[in-house]
Amino acid sequence: MSRASTRFDTKKVNSELVTLTYGSLVAQMVKDIEHLDDVNKQLDRIGYNMGIRLVEDFLAKTSSGRCLDLKDTADKIQSAIRMYVGVQPNVANWSAAGDEFSFVFDTNPLIELVELSEDLKTLRYCNIICGAIRGALEMVQLDVQSWLVQDQLKGDSNTEIRVKFIRKLGDAIPAGEE
Amino acid sequence: MDDTLFEFLHSEVVNYVVDVTNKDNKDEDLSNLEYIGFSVGYKIIERLTREMPRFKDELDMMKFICTDFWSAVYKKQIDNLRTNHQGVYVLQDNGFKFLTKMSNGKQYLELAPRYVAFTCGVIRGSLANIGINCLVTAEVQNMPACKFHIQVQRT
Numbered sequence: 414m415s416r417a418s419t420r421f422d423t424k425k426v427n428s429e430l431v432t433l434t435y436g437s438l439v440a441q442m443v444k445d446i447e448h449l450d451d452v453n454k455q456l457d458r459i460g461y462n463m464g465i466r467l468v469e470d471f472l473a474k475t476s477s478g479r480c481l482d483l484k485d486t487a488d489k490i491q492s493a494i495r496m497y498v499g500v501q502p503n504v505a506n507w508s509a510a511g512d513e514f515s516f517v518f519d520t521n522p523l524i525e526l527v528e529l530s531e532d533l534k535t536l537r538y539c540n541i542i543c544g545a546i547r548g549a550l551e552m553v554q555l556d557v558q559s560w561l562v563q564d565q566l567k568g569d570s571n572t573e574i575r576v577k578f579i580r581k582l583g584d585a586i587p588a589g590e591e
Numbered sequence: 592m593d594d595t596l597f598e599f600l601h602s603e604v605v606n607y608v609v610d611v612t613n614k615d616n617k618d619e620d621l622s623n624l625e626y627i628g629f630s631v632g633y634k635i636i637e638r639l640t641r642e643m644p645r646f647k648d649e650l651d652m653m654k655f656i657c658t659d660f661w662s663a664v665y666k667k668q669i670d671n672l673r674t675n676h677q678g679v680y681v682l683q684d685n686g687f688k689f690l691t692k693m694s695n696g697k698q699y700l701e702l703a704p705r706y707v708a709f710t711c712g713v714i715r716g717s718l719a720n721i722g723i724n725c726l727v728t729a730e731v732q733n734m735p736a737c738k739f740h741i742q743v744q745r746t
Contacts, residue, residue, distance in 0.1 A: 421639060426663040428592040431600055433634050437627040438604050445611055445623075459607065463599045470595050497593040522592060 428499060428522050436527060439538060453537045460544020461551075467497065468549035479553070483578055486555065487514050490546060490576075498522060502574075518572040521565060529566045537561050543574055554582040594666065601689060605705050621708040628712020629719070636717035639663060649743065652721055653680050660717065678743035682714075683736070690735035703731040707739075714739060 438459075442452045471477075471493050480486040487504045494516070495501040502516035523539060543559040550557050556579040563569035608624040639660065646652045657669035661684075671683040689706045693699055707729035715727045723743055730738045 420659050421663045423663065423666075424592075426635070426639070427594060427597060429635060429638060430631070430664060431592050431597050433631045434597065434600055434604065434627070437630045438600075438607065440630070441623060441627055442607070455607070459603045462603055462606070463596075466599055467595070497596050499592050 424499070429526075432523060432525055432527075435523060435541065439536075443533065443536070449533065449535045453535075453540050456537065456540040457544035457547075460541035460546075461548035462544075463541070464545035464548025464550075465552055467493075467545060468552045471496070471549070480555075483511060483514070486550070487516075487576075490549070491516070493549070506573075506575075512578040514576055515562065516574045516576070517563075518565075518574075519570075521572045524566055524572070527566060534567065537564070538566050539564060539572055539574070546574070546576060551582070554584075556580050556582050598689070601706075601709060604709065609705060619704070621704060624705070624708040625712035625715070628709040629716035630712075631709075632713035632716025632718075633720045634716075635664070635713075636660065636720050640721065646721065649678075649723065650674070652718070652723060653682075653741075656714065656717065657682060664713070678745060680741040680743075682739040682741065684739070685736045687735050687737040690731070690737060694734040696733060698734075700731065700734065703734060703737075704729070707731060707737055711739065714741065 439452070439456070442455055443449070446452050446455065474496075475492075477489060480489060491502060491504055500518060500520055500522060502518045504514055505517050506515040507513070521539065523542070527538065529536060529538065539561055543561060546559045547557055558577045558579060560575055561573070562575045563571050563573035565572050604627060605624060608621065608627070609619070612623050613619055640655075646655065653672060653674070657672050661667065661669050665684070665688045667684070667686065667688075669682045670685045671681075673681045673683075687707070687710075689710070690703065693702075693706070711727040711729050715725060718725050718727075718741070725744055726742045728740045728742075730740065732738075
């Protein structure tokens with residue numbers, strides 16, 4: 414059994430594995446949870462939890478420093494998404510005040526092999542990505558909101574995720590210390 | 592997609608199932624977790640074996656699971672495969688992916704079932720799709736090693 418295996422394209426298998434696992438999880442949630450709104454919240458929550466951990470992995474692997482401004486933040490998230498998901502979204506639609514921007518995906522591996530049935534039209538399948546962005550940024554002291562604007566599963570031509578900067582989180586004083 | 596993503600997603604799947612399905616009862620019910628694994632296994636093997644020739648026999652299928660399949664999913668091969676030639680197979684992985692970062696010994700041993708249930712399902716689902724009905728259980732005595740017991744059902 415020592416024969417090394419090169420039969421499969423590891424990258425592709427990995428991506429399918431994540432897609433299928435996520436799909437099965439969502440299916441289970443839809444079965445378990447009555448209201449789709451609550452499913453959306455759970456998906457966001459799961460993304461948040463993953464984001465919290467992913468940011469550490471990202472910082473360790475890339476040794477990138479603090480973000481200088483929101484443009485820099487957007488670039489870093491963009492490269493993080495390329496690194497983890499394997500596709501690069503475009504950063505677009507900056508607001509005039511420069512505190513809001515979008516990630517636009519023309520392909521999204523997460524929704525490969527996925528189709529939403531008619532009764533799931535309010536399900537926000539890609540909410541996990543919004544949650545992950547929010548979770549990751551919170552760990553680097555940036556409070557943001559993130560939500561889905563366009564969704565290919567709903568017939569839009571792109572998947573667009575909007576990110577809005579809320580505020581910088583200050584260093585908190587540890588409990589019990591002055 | 593990066594490997595880390597699968598690991599983190601798996602932990603979140605475990606979290607979700609443990610949170611949601613086990614709110615009220617004391618005995619932990621991991622059957623939903625196993626089922627999520629089952630559907631993943633069932634689908635992924637279909638895609639992996641699409642262009643492969645037919646398997647010779649049951650043992651050939653098991654060998655495939657231990658080598659190519661395991662490397663594709665868990666980035667290493669099964670370390671030891673044993674069988675009694677009557678439908679019982681034991682797959683031993685001395686460094687099971689979901690346990691390696693958790694402990695090296697008996698610490699957190701009581702949590703091990705949560706982190707192997709998904710994979711039991713993956714094995715059962717894959718075998719189901721290539722024509723073997725079976726029961727899969729896992730045994731962890733010393734992390735990160737894990738033994739998967741496969742019992743083929745012949746009826």
